[in-house]
């Protein structure tokens with residue numbers, strides 16, 4: 632009799648660029664995957680010199696090296712969920728689309744065109760067109776911020792997220808989450824139904840990497856089979872908590888989001904007694920899915936009342952593959 636195979640952890644792959652400050656890009660993605668216990672692999676497509684204040688210099692990685700990374704990681708590690716970030720060139724978009732075509736894993740496309748600090752970070756219009764034509768139709772969801780949604784649709788003065796999301800679906804997206812819409816929170820359109828993903832805005836200045844963290848968490852949750860509306864809610868709550876409890880001690884004027892230490896800080900010396908309910912209850916990615924995390928961590932079983940959340944986080948914590956799509 633052969634021994635049962637141990638449960639496999641969720642494998643997430645990010646195709647993105649390096650952020651020298653460590654807060655966004657592939658570094659941010661790895662932290663976001665780790666915050667929910669997913670295994671993160673990376674295909675590096677570019678390098679940036681940046682701080683939370685902005686991008687100073689950048690360069691793409693040679694396409695042959697990108698192809699070799701994709702082939703190697705997909706052949707050996709595989710992926711249950713894939714995220715694509717920075718869009719350096721049309722050639723890169725075509726290469727990534729060719730290599731990812733047909734892989735049985737949800738794809739999240741975070742079209743990084745404008746960073747939280749307002750820096751442009753993308754190729755030209757041909758890269759944007761290739762992204763829309765090749766990658767958006769393959770993706771389970773795309774997650775532009777408000778400025779990116781305007782750029783992708785060409786609706787540069789549009790203020791209504793529903794109009795922008797509708798236009799993106801007409802451009803080929805299957806589903807859209809526009810992040811940080813006016814008034815706070817996100818906007819989800821799954822191609823059939825529009826809905827707000829509400830949440831308060833936190834004025835901590837810790838927004839660097841928020842978009843990367845959001846799309847990486849969405850990738851991990853979708854990889855575990857959490858339905859998109861719930862995954863969008865969980866990802867937003869986790870990131871908003873990471874902004875509220877961000878790394879204010881890192882960076883001069885602007886600071887990175889922090890998904891990892893908030894939970895630890897919560898259980899540490901308790902020097903901060905925060906009465907703001909959102910801040911107090913939603914500390915860190917793990918706590919954003921509520922008691923589910925704690926229960927799963929302690930008992931090794933996702934016994935919390937919030938089943939989606941438990942599936943999303945619990946599976947990672949116990950290294951299992953519950954919730955994985957067939």
Ligand SMILES: Nc1ncnc2c1ncn2[C@@H]1O[C@H](COP(=O)(O)OP(=O)(O)OP(=O)(O)O)[C@@H](O)[C@H]1O
Nearest residue numbers: 746747776810811832833840841842843845867871
């Ligand atoms: N100040 C804030 N308070 C609460 N939530 C926020 C705040 N800023 C952003 N968020 C949330 O963070 C997530 C990412 O949104 P955002 O629009 O900042 O991404 P982005 O602009 O792509 O970020 P970046 O370029 O730094 O990666 C969304 O769920 C959004 O609602």
Ligand SMILES: Cc1ncc(CO)c(N)n1
Nearest residue numbers: 648649650655656743746
């Ligand atoms: C490399 C990189 N990717 C993504 C973002 C998100 O805006 C960033 N600031 N830097």
